[in-house]
Amino acid sequence: MSAPGQTGGGSERNELALGVLFVSLSLTCIALMVLDHRENHLERVRQVLSVAVHPIRVAVDFPFSAWDAASRSLTSQRELLEENEQLRRERLNANFQLQRLAALETENARLRALLDSPAALDHRVLVAEILAVDLDPYRQRFNVNRGVTNGVFVGQALLDANGIVGQIVEVGPFTAEAVAITDADHALPVRVNRNGLRTVAVGTGDSTRLRLPYVTNTADIEVGDLLVASGLGGVFPLGYPVANVLEVRQRPGQSFADVIAEPVSALDRDREVLLVWDANRATSAAVDAAVVSELQ
Amino acid sequence: MVEAIGSRKLPALSLLAALILAIVPMPEWIAAFRPNWVAVVLLYWCVVAPDKLGMLTALGMGLALDVLTGSLLGQHALALLVIVYVCQRFPPRIRVIPLAQLTAMIVALLALYELVLFWVDGTAGRTVPLIDRWAPVLSSALVWMLALAILDRWRRVAHARM
Numbered sequence: 001m002s003a004p005g006q007t008g009g010g011s012e013r014n015e016l017a018l019g020v021l022f023v024s025l026s027l028t029c030i031a032l033m034v035l036d037h038r039e040n041h042l043e044r045v046r047q048v049l050s051v052a053v054h055p056i057r058v059a060v061d062f063p064f065s066a067w068d069a070a071s072r073s074l075t076s077q078r079e080l081l082e083e084n085e086q087l088r089r090e091r092l093n094a095n096f097q098l099q100r101l102a103a104l105e106t107e108n109a110r111l112r113a114l115l116d117s118p119a120a121l122d123h124r125v126l127v128a129e130i131l132a133v134d135l136d137p138y139r140q141r142f143n144v145n146r147g148v149t150n151g152v153f154v155g156q157a158l159l160d161a162n163g164i165v166g167q168i169v170e171v172g173p174f175t176a177e178a179v180a181i182t183d184a185d186h187a188l189p190v191r192v193n194r195n196g197l198r199t200v201a202v203g204t205g206d207s208t209r210l211r212l213p214y215v216t217n218t219a220d221i222e223v224g225d226l227l228v229a230s231g232l233g234g235v236f237p238l239g240y241p242v243a244n245v246l247e248v249r250q251r252p253g254q255s256f257a258d259v260i261a262e263p264v265s266a267l268d269r270d271r272e273v274l275l276v277w278d279a280n281r282a283t284s285a286a287v288d289a290a291v292v293s294e295l296q
Numbered sequence: 297m298v299e300a301i302g303s304r305k306l307p308a309l310s311l312l313a314a315l316i317l318a319i320v321p322m323p324e325w326i327a328a329f330r331p332n333w334v335a336v337v338l339l340y341w342c343v344v345a346p347d348k349l350g351m352l353t354a355l356g357m358g359l360a361l362d363v364l365t366g367s368l369l370g371q372h373a374l375a376l377l378v379i380v381y382v383c384q385r386f387p388p389r390i391r392v393i394p395l396a397q398l399t400a401m402i403v404a405l406l407a408l409y410e411l412v413l414f415w416v417d418g419t420a421g422r423t424v425p426l427i428d429r430w431a432p433v434l435s436s437a438l439v440w441m442l443a444l445a446i447l448d449r450w451r452r453v454a455h456a457r458m
Contacts, residue, residue, distance in 0.1 A: 015385065022381040025355055029377060032370035037420050042369055049363040053315075056364060060320055133319045135365045137327045138424040143366075170366060177366045185422065268324070 047148075050172035057133055057143065057175065064132035068271070123237060124277040125159070126150060130270060131175065140166075140180035140207060144273065147174045152275060155235050159274045163241035163264040164188070164229055168275075180267050181242065182207050189232040190242050192225050201227060201242060201261060207268040210243050212259035217250045219257070227261055237278045307341045307348050311357060314338075319364050328428060331436040334361055335409050338376060339402055340443050342383040354380040368420055375412035379405045395448075399441065406436045 035041040075083075128144040135141045146152050148171050158165040158178055166186070170177035179186055184205035190212075191198045197219060201210045215221055225245040231238030243261035250257045314333035322330055334357050341349055358373025365372070382405060388398050410429045417424055 018381070018384055021351055022377065022385075025351055026374055026377050029355070029358070029370035029374035033368050033374070033416065033420070036369040046363060046369060049359060049369075053360050053363050056312075056315055056319070056360075060316055064321070132321045133364075134321045134327065134330075135319070136367060137330060138428065139422075141366055 046170070047172050050175065054172075054174055057131060060133050061131045065129075125274040126277075128158075128273055128275050130273060135177070138205070139185070140183035140203065140205065140267070141169075141177060142180070143175050143177055144275075145175060146275060147172045147176050149173055150275075151277075152176045157236045157276045157278070159240060159276055160265045160270050160272070162266060163243075164236055165265045165267060165270065165273050167235055178273075180207065182210060182263060182267060188236055188242065189230045190227040191230040192221055193228045193241075194225055195220055197221060198230055198232070208262055209246075210261040210263060212245075212261060213256060215257050215259045216255060217252075217257045221245060221248055221257075221259060223248055237276055307345070310337050310341070311353070315357070315360055315364065318361060328431045329435045330432060331439045332406065332409060332432050333439070334358075334372070335376060335379060335406060336436050336439050336443065338380055339383060339405060339440070342380055343388055343398070343402075346384060346387055350384065351377055351380050368416060371413060371416045374416065375409045378412055379409050382408070395444065399437070399444065402440050403433065403437045406433050406440070
């Protein structure tokens, strides 16, 4: 411990200095929060800080990725053979479905051409790894190991092998922060695949549940219905699976029914996700940029 | 005794460890009980060696924590600032004050920390039920007691040496 004179009460001037420092620093904090909350003025500052703390993220993630790598290089031959066999079967299955898809795609393109509507099913994807880093426990957010240097942008959709996972909300130089579709502050426009009924799927904060709060009591929705992205918000590409309806409870006297759905993507088990560049969206962004530059 | 904590290395290292612990993955069922490591470590040093670090350190650590956890820039910084200020303005004299009283003060400060976070969340329009906020206070207090036990032991050793 230091000398008592330093720790004990101190003079009034000392206290005043302490108070002034406290007030000015907290005002700085509040100013930062306001700037960050409105308008996102602090993107540059965040990026710089993000680089500064990057070593900590890497240090936390390292044991997990190292363990992954080690277990990958130490799998036995028998396991590899089994996995190979299973993958072979899955590929056969997938190929079989692809054949049908190819025919459907040409038919779809022909019909769209007849209707004069633009057909864009061309998506570019990039595999990103989820960093083994825990963020705010009250929100469903995670970091991925791709950033501005890989062309990641805010609002980009994330998929996994089964369906839609979430979207990017913050981009740093080497990492990006994503929000899952089950985050309590997230909602995405969906439609029922069976009949095209459009609605909104809202997150619950539980990674295995989505809520559909705006389905009327009389709407045609059943347990087991597949919900797909409707593409209306412009964030998620059209037609990718989102969730299966788990429970429909009509509430007499209320205008809306209680509908609960289960996401098809393995939100809590994923280690790798796909970043999607939607061809439609890229062109619209390019058009926006062109319009903006013309206006200036 | 002064030499034992004389260097700035130990506080710096422990703060770095706190930042790492703040984002290390935990099983989901226990994640809500993650202690506020940074707050605990900062308070610890404020009590043990008040002249080693102050509000600027709190600000820096808070901003780092904000970027790491993706919260509003300045949220954790403000919360840490408040508790460090209170701790510096009314320094607990650890040689005189009874342990129970010291613990009560620390728990109150940890609760204050959560309250500031809650308040900012509420103002920014993010809703986290206040009831969920007590878990970290509890676990942080437990960690603090542990730190206190270590401190106590260390004090006794130091006394024996004197």
